[in-house]
Amino acid sequence: MDAAHSALLDRLLADDGLDRAELDDVAKGLRLLPDGAIERINDWGFDRFDEALIEEDERVTIPDHLREALREAEAAE
Secondary structure: OOHHHHHHHHHHHHOOOEOHHHHHHHHHHOOOOHHHHHHHHHHHHHHHHOOOOOEEOOOEEOOHHHHHHHHHHHHHO
16 A cells, blocks of 8 residues: 555544544545545455455444454564
């Protein structure tokens, strides 16, 4: 995954999710289209974990079990 998408994913992990407006602002600040960024990150998640990383509800979040999987994968690198 490229640096901008990784930064957005890191922000979602650090902040325990974002409101959609916050996500839009962060994505635009990284010069990403918000919906495209979500799709790209989810595609990466499917490749790596066989499921989407980002859930959109009242907040845009990453499920707890995937947070743990991401931490384990990061530690193994």
